[in-house]
Amino acid sequence: EVQLVESGGGLVQPGGSLRLSCAASGFSFSSYWMHWVRQGPGKELVWVSRINPDGSYTSYAESVKGRFTISRDNARNTVYLQMNSLRAEDTAVYYCTRDSYISEIYYGWDAWGHGTTVTVSS
């Protein structure tokens, strides 16, 4: 069974840092692009960042560029999101999701974690 389990969320003061983790199981993790998506309270889904299968290529939403860093450890089947200089507007549930992009064909984001909640407040 494909599973994605996020952890690392919590309450942090503005300007603080957190590192989110997403542990994957049930599939060949090192073959897939992975993304982080967030959802503010009562808000829509917003893409945050992506990383390619070997970790050599990353992209970020403009709102987090320079503050967040995505990485992965394929030996541990885990993708990370290091979040620095956190702001109140970063408060959200953060989801990791698997991008089913296989042999240059896109099949959607077919697996999502349950999410981890980040609250930025003093």
Add this chain to the structure above:
Amino acid sequence: DIVMTQSPLSLSVTPGEPASISCRSSQSLLPINGYIRLDWYLQKPGQSPQLLIYWGSTRASGVPDRFSGSGSGTDFTLKISRVEAEDVGVYYCMQAVQTPPYTFGQGTKLEIK
């Protein structure tokens, strides 16, 4: 960035009746390798999103055939032929054509009458 606009933002449907959600993109979503990268996701209450439709019209594994997607260019539609109680939640379209960023619609909340 491509802006995705959904309508309506909410709808209330009697069980057994059809429902339709529109998604319009600010730029034409051109096929890549013959496939349109337009997805539909459903976020049921208290749950994470789940993939319903990819390529604009292909149902994901396990999705009932009462769900269908169509469209091309800038106009896309998700239809539910006969709404059931388990279909409640927020539906999102998302484009994965011109990235980054990937962009979602605002979401359409489906309620049961």
